[in-house]
Amino acid sequence: MATFIKALDLQGFKSFGKPVRIEFKPGINVIVGPNGAGKSNIVDAFCFVIGKIKKKELRTERFQDLIFNGGKGGKPAKFAKVTLILDNSERIFPVEDDEVRISRRVDQLGRVVYRINGKRVTRSEVVSLLARSNIFPEGYNIVLQGEVDELATMDSIRRRELIDSIAGISIYEEKKEKALRELEKVEEKIKEATIVLEEKGKYLNELKEDKERAEDYLKLVDRARRLEAQIVLKELNSLAREREENLNRLRKIEKLIGKIHERKEKIEEKMRKIGEMLDKLNGKIVEMQEEKERVEAKVIGLRLKVKEEELLLQNLEGELSRNAGRRENLIQNINGFEEKLKGLRERKKELISEMEKLKSEILEVEKELPTASEQKLWQLFERFYEEKNKLQMIKEFEERRVRVERERNLLSEVSSELMAINAELSAKEKEVGKLSQIKEYLIRELTILRAKQTPRAVEEILKVREEIPGIVGRIYELIKIKPGYERAIHALLRGKEQIVIVRDVNVAEKCIEFLVKNKIGFAAFLPMDRIKGIYREEKVDGWAMRYVEFDENFRDVVYWFLGKCIISEDPKMTDGKYRIATLDGKVFERSRVIKGGFQESLEIADLEKKLIEISESLQRISTEVNDLLRRKEEKLYLKAQLEAELNQVSLPTIQIREDVSQLEKSVEELRSKIENLSTTISRVKLRKILKLRRKEEKLRGELAAINAEAKVIVRNLKNMSSLLRNLNCEERKIKEREKNARENLKGLLKEIEEDEKRLKSYGGKIEIIEKRRDMLVEKLSKLKQLAISLDSRIQSLGEMREEAVQRSKRIEEEIQEKQREFLSFGVEVSESTLSMDEMRKELENLRRAINSFGYVNLKALEVYKRAEEEYLEIKEKVEKIREEKESVLRLINELEEKKRSAFLDTLKKVEENVKKIFSIFSQDGEVKFIIENPENPFLGGLEILARFPGKKTQGLLSLSGGERTIVALSLLFAIQEIQPTPIYILDEIDAMLDKMNSRRLVEILKTLSTKAQLIVVTHNDEVISNANFLYGVSMQENGESKVISLKLPS
Template sequence: MTVITKLSVRGFKSFAKKTEVPLLGGFNCFLGPNGNGKSNVVDAICFVLGKSSAKGLRAEKSANLIYNGGKFGKPASEAEVTIYFDNSQKTFPIPDKEVRVTRVVKQSGNSTYYVNDKTMTRQQVLDILAAARIDPDGHNIVLQGDIVHFMEMKPVERRVIIEDIAGISVFEEKKEKAMNELNKTQEKLNEAEIILTEREKTLKDLKKDRDQALEYKELEKNIERNKATRVHLMLKEKSEELEEVEKKYSSFEKEITAIQEEITSLKKEIQEKRRDIEVINVELNEKGDKRQRELGKEIEDLKTRIIKDSSRKDVCDNELKKLKERKQSLEESMKEYAKKVGEAQNKQEKMTKENEDVRKKEESLLLKVDAYKKKHGIINQEDVSKLLEELEQKIEVKQREILDIEEEKQAELRKKDRIEYEMQTLDERITKIQALKKEDQEKFAKLKKNREEFKGITQTLSESLNQSSVYSSQLSNARNKLMDSQEEFAKLRTKSIGIREASAGDMAIKKIISQNTPGVFGTVADLGQVSGKYSLAMEVAAGSRMKSVVVASDAIAAKCIQYLKENKLGVVTFLPLNKLQDRAISAEEKQIAKESGAQGLAIDLVQYESKFGSVFKYVLGGTIVVDDINVARRVGIGRARMVTLTGDLVETSGAMIGGFRRESSAGLGFQQKEVSSGMERLEKDMERLSETVQLLEKKKMENDEEIVYSRERKAVLEAEIRAAEVSIGGTEDIKELEGKRKELVGQAKEFESKQKEFESRISSVEKELGKIKQEKQVHMDTIAKMGSSEVNKELDSFEMQRQGLREQLIKNDSEKNSLQNQIGLYDSEKEKVVSILKNMEKEFESFSKELKNLQEELHANDDILTIKEKHQKQFYAEYKEMFNKRAKCEELIQKKDMLLVRNEERIRSVEGRRNDVSIKKAVLGGEVEGLKKELEQFAEVALRRGIELPELQAEIKNFENILRTMGNVNLRALEIYEKVNEEYVHLTEKFSTLKLEKEDVLKMMYEIESKKQESFMKTFKLLERNFKEIFTSLSTKGEAELVLETPENVFDGGVDIRVRIVGNKYLDIKGLSGGEKTLTALSFIFAIQEFEPSWFYLMDEVDAALDKKNSELLSKLIAKYSKGAQYIVISHNDAIISEAQTIYGVTMQEGISKVVSLKV
């Protein structure tokens, strides 16, 4: 609870000086003569509480509330009123024990509010007072005239007061919100229903495209899955093959190890037997003749020499046999090369003759062109055409230069790989040689000879391998280029089909075009060409007008429209040339087109026949192509219609349409020129690359045969060298190998600078190529602008014929060059074969000579051995037992030596086979790694099971054929359909939700209405009871009641007050006297206060119309209620004053009011 403890007034109305009035709880009464300022106390309280209306404070305006100085005084500059509230029980949301509310008004009429000396707005003050349940317009403040207002109040107004007390406004607010929500929901329902209908139609239209796109996607998925499965099967097959090769390699390693162990064992046994022989020889030396010892040694040396010569003889026989077979094979190759050279030369002669015929046709055509140009007065175009030919040749030269640099770059990379491989090989060889030990100097000469031969064969093999790498690289590049060309050709072909179909994608347009009606020229998209750079911008700028059909006249358009109607085919927009008006380009649009960031007017970027100028002006108008949206903003939104290169559109209205656009697969025909020229170029490239691939495959196969031979010979030599190195060591070549390695390291460092040089050269040539292409485009534009359209058409026809002849010449020259290259390759191969045959002749002669010498030497040694053994037998006869023992040892040594030689031959043979397997292992390893890498791109793809490779290949081919027959498929239909379907589902759910929301709102409104009436009736009954009781206590001769005008629906009517003074007849309030009206109104006011009690009550002369008796009853009633609240009453009635607890007298001197208090 709170009370007003003090009122401070300064400069307010008649209170000129600062006046402080302390107030107590209970019944406070202000009295004094009329006009002395009693009611100004009430006005001051209402003023400081924030009463908004100055008229309610008995003033015309706020400035009139300030003390005016009277007749002789000085007017105040402002009026200030402060009211003090007790806040000991924390009624206000302020921590202080006392709350001071101050309002100051200036002469300007502006008011300032303070709460505890802090400046606040009026609303903040009202919020603080509201927290303490204080309302400046509340029913606890009854001013002069309020009694009359209560009496004259209409029934509906009384009902509204009761509604306020009952809190009906809360229900009304909820009801109003519910109504607003219901209206919004209904609007949303209507919108949703319209959109649902549209989406349903759109879904039906999209379903066909979506089904086709799904089929396309499924085919792509099947192709990808089949390809992944194919790679997987190939990988599995190659992995199994590699595993078998590794097993073979491992078995060869084991076999070599076993033979090595056997060789070691044999050497150990031979060594032991030789020690036994030495012991026997020592004994024989002591007992026998020195000559016999020498004889024995000579015999042993002869046998050893015979064994070695026999072994070498076998090797020479094998080599001679291999040389004969190789020579026969090479001679057959020579014949094949000669045959192919002859065929190629015949083709060249045929091509030369064809070229002569084509040149004659070209000369004849040029004469026709010159005559035509002279006839139509065209002079300079020939010069421009020649210049274009020169530029074309320059472009071709630059492109070839780039390709040459790329080939050099790849060759250097292959050299680097080869050097790294050689470095690795050298490291292994150096390590191996360092581990060997020198045992026998006698074998060194043979080892040196083998090494020299090994170096020669290694060099040959290296050259062959290098050539193989070159062939592989060239073949790979050629195949990749061929595949790229095929893929690009397929894309362009698809795009070309899409261009033709996109412009006539509608069935109605297709039918009109297919009729071939004279005067029907085609769609706008068919008639215009534009660079790919501007394709998207033009598509957006033109919009749906791209599909408009251009006709010669309105009559033809009417005829086509009638045809569409009769066949129910649909609707098409026709553009008749005889009716279209040219749209003038404004000076401002031309100026904007020249600004920085602008590409120019859209109509200037399209190529078309002059007769269709009005069409493209209608379609594109003054649209300007700019770089991006920022340029459009800088130029000025709304100044002109602009479109960006990325497809964002800015309208003159200020509308901006843009965002992410998927690249059109067709381009609506604007790139037709680039597509057709690209397809022609790619067809020639594919033909040339196919021939190159075939030639390189053959060359590589022949080179591979050479590599196999070199490897076989190298393996034999390597085995012999290794066997010798095991016996005598190989340390002599270490320095040479280390020198080679150092040289290779230096070469490897040079590659980085070379790669940068290649990149720089390529960049430089590409810049030159770009400049030449720009120059060519300028001259092409010049040609396009020369002459009339009819003349240009005829010249274009001549140029196309000439171009066809030129292409035939280029094709024939290309074939001739290709054939010449083939002849060169064949001649080169023949030279190599001749060189090989010469070397083979030398080798054959060398081996034959060596074989003959070996045979003679073997024969001579056999004879010498026979003689020496005869002499030895004589000696044996004397020392038979010892000789027998030594003979057995020598025989055993001989057997072991034979076994040792055989094992060495075996180990060389096994090492040769192991080397072959090692090569195959490396090849398979590379293939497996390549397949693994290829399989990585199919990591997410599920593989198929239980299918073989041939079946997979057939399926892939079949699926790809189906894809090609499907033509242009709108894959965006999937995304659009899903998006539209998702929107449709969402809208359906939203529609259902909105229906439920509508039902909930209606239900809530019904509940609000029920609770509203229930709350009103509850309040009304309590108020009526209070009213009756209070009226009875104030009036001794009657009773009163509150009556509803429409009890069945209380909100359709108001509330009447009926009073019965005497008798049984109730009177209307208008029929009461002034005092009776006052008592009735006061009863109503006190009934309201009883229902909703306040902390204090303010009453200004409410007893004016009461007689003494009724005044006494009122005074007692106020005294009764003052026990629970603070009452401040303005009165000059003695009966009222008699019951007051504190009396305040208000007097006036010289127009200034003063207050004197008295506590009774």
């Protein structure tokens, strides 16, 4: 089955207020229910959604009445909407979905909206889509209530028109109507053309006499024209012979020119090859020059490294020299300490010997003290000196402690300063390394830029300043530009920056001789003696000389370059007296020319400025490094001194716990006791004892001092030995660095030597190539001279050729003029055998004869010809129109025949189908069609006669209601077999059938349901009992229809 209705959705349509979905299946779908329940409203909904527009068929007076009115006490709907859901699984419709949803909606204002699968469309689009499955709004697959009886009772004309519509007669009628309208137009054209043709015939006869006289006149004119053409032809032939002779001469000249050109081409080929060789040689020279410049740049870089290594060696030698001085001082100090230690040891021996003697004397004196008081006094003296020594040691200890603390703090400060100096030195060394790399890069870039910008001749001249005294240099070497004015000054000097300034004319001549002799190139020189005294103060704002600094000795030179220049942002501030430069580098010349663009000289100046800044930074940092090294050396020496002093003033290891005030008190008590006892002891003995004790004390103190000093000297000797070892180690490292530096220097010098040899080699090779190039240049010059002489010969021949060409042009112009004159005659003639005089005499006679005609209406020929052409054209047109009429008549006859044939064929098929279906209802009955006008069926109607068993043959109006229904149903189903459709909607077609005929109708419906889906509205029990699906419709109390469905058993 191509398609079928899957469901019908109703919302607000007639008696269906709420949304209702009725699902249908293939087969016989029967809708039942009491009258007024809303069964036919379902059929109306189908008719509404497929596009029926006749309100009568939808059983309404206006579309708004299709909207649910609210029933009993309900709220009216705002719109009515019906959605038809068709199966599209076989893709009968051009939609990619398995379902096609067609909806139609009408609102209270009567506005209608159609949609297909949600997309808004027009009615014609819906009708076109359904037509793909033979579903039409006015098709016979939809039979509404009462239409069966209407079909049975319609008159014969309408019945015949029904067959017409099935047979497609309307198509033939339209074509015939169109042909008849065309026939009317054709007959009107024939009528008009015939009138014009008769008028043209009369006019043609009137023109005939004038035409014949004009023809006689034109014959004489034609003879004269032909004779004139023959005269011109003879002149043309004469000119052609002259042209041929001139062309032969021109060919000879061209041939000679061709030969010279061939020779010249060979010379030019040689010149081209020489040029290619020169290009290659120049390329080699350029390559070698570039390589030479690269090597020169490398040599400059190597020389810079040599200077750096030499500077490093100087620094290392300075360090070695300083270390040697320090080592010498340390050795002298060590020797001095050793001498001093030796003296102390000898003095110590002497003191020990003296003390031994003194002890012996003391013992002798002590033996002389027999009394207890003397012994006690002696003990008090010993205790007194012992306590006094302790007190003295504590005081010395305190003094030493303060001194040690002070020197220790100073040593800590010195150590911190040394650490800071070392850190600063490390940072400076890194900075030096970084700046050295930048300097090397800048030198390399500057060398490349100078090599690019500076002509070789200028470069070579600047190299021989020592050999040719008096070469001052270029302008940039004499001036210093003030910040902010670099671009303006560089723009003003552009084009003059390569001028070499020399002392006088003699120096300039020597420089030029040097360039000529060495074949280096070309350079410009400015002798200072030629511009002496030209300077004068220009009283103008922005004078360029105010923005540069220079030596007064070169004032005239700077004036020559910048004296007539100003720097300003206003190019109109002068009247052309000065050159003006803006700060961004544009130059307004006195000639009103404006110059500007990228300045390589400014880039070089920027690099030179950066290089100067870097060099100054390196010099400044080098000075700072030397200062730091000096300070480091001073701090190291101070540190060594402080460490020596600290070792010298080291505290003794004796532990003295008594308090100073207690010791002083003890000393005073002992002194008092000694004074008390002294009175009892002999003054002589006492003085002797005291003298010996003081002497002993003195010796002991001197011995202690010697021991302490000796210990300090030993410690100092150890420290100085350690410093000496460190100094020797440092010196070894410096010597190792010096050795590496000398090796690097040696390698650099060797590399420079090799590169300089390469430079000399390049110079020699370049000289050889330049000599070869000069030879080729000389050869090329000779070939150019030869080419010039050939050009001169070609020019001479060219002039001769031009003369011949001009003559050819002149002859050609005369020939063209004669040809135009000949062509103007418009005749074809051959050259006459008569002489020119004979032809001219005959031409004179013809002209007299022509003049004798007087006035001749020559237009008569043209008018007659045009009138004749128009007459023939109209005549031909009339014939064509008549042929067109015949063609239209044939078409009309053919259409009538086709229409009749189509009608009769369709009528025959319908009649056969009717008989077949009628036989189902009445096996012994018969039915037949009667054409009222067999000659022309379209002028009459169609009668249907039927005979039922036991009855006579009668017309439809004479039959009973049931019999009419059987015949009408037979006709209806017969039509449907000719125009089959997948869906049939039948509304109470069985109303007039009895039980038996209802069964027969069911058999027909079953057969039809195998090919199509049937939706039948009925009250007939036979139909209901044979339904596949049953749908019950009932009316609710609120005035709304309700639908329930039921699938019946097979």
